[in-house]
Amino acid sequence: MKQFLVLLCMVFFVACNNEPKTENAEIADTVTNDLKADTVSKYVHRFSDTVLEKKITEALLKLPFVNKSNRYIDSFSNHQHGISFLIEDPGAGETEIPVQAGYNGEQRFETYYRFFVDPKTLDIKVYGPAADKKLTVKEYLKTQQ
Numbered sequence: 001m002k003q004f005l006v007l008l009c010m011v012f013f014v015a016c017n018n019e020p021k022t023e024n025a026e027i028a029d030t031v032t033n034d035l036k037a038d039t040v041s042k043y044v045h046r047f048s049d050t051v052l053e054k055k056i057t058e059a060l061l062k063l064p065f066v067n068k069s070n071r072y073i074d075s076f077s078n079h080q081h082g083i084s085f086l087i088e089d090p091g092a093g094e095t096e097i098p099v100q101a102g103y104n105g106e107q108r109f110e111t112y113y114r115f116f117v118d119p120k121t122l123d124i125k126v127y128g129p130a131a132d133k134k135l136t137v138k139e140y141l142k143t144q145q
Helices: 002-015 050-061 064-076 137-143
Strands: 084-087 097-104 109-117 124-128 133-136
Touching: 050 064, 050 084, 050 097, 050 109, 064 097, 064 109, 124 137, 133 137
Parallel strands: none
Antiparallel strands: 084 097, 097 109, 109 124, 124 133
């Protein structure tokens, strides 16, 4: 019986509200009418050196696992898309060019691989998420077996 009275009191106190009731309270709309149209140009990154970009893309497509992913993306997209590359300019103090490879869908970019390419030698390193470090292609392939 004691527990019932405690529960009843708790319900009573929770149900009581000290705020006065207002009849015609208007809720302010937080949506503004100043919405700007979304454009693709805001999201597409253009790499500054197109010749180097082509060399990097060709070198990455020669890797067997990238080529396999390219065929996979081509198959599930009904031969409309292949693997896409997001090539960025190197950051301050960095010499390697970061590249993301994956599927560029309508809603998002799905990263399959992260590469770091030396622009002078086209030496490729793959980011290994399990090891949390840059691996050579041979080291990366060993982790995938």
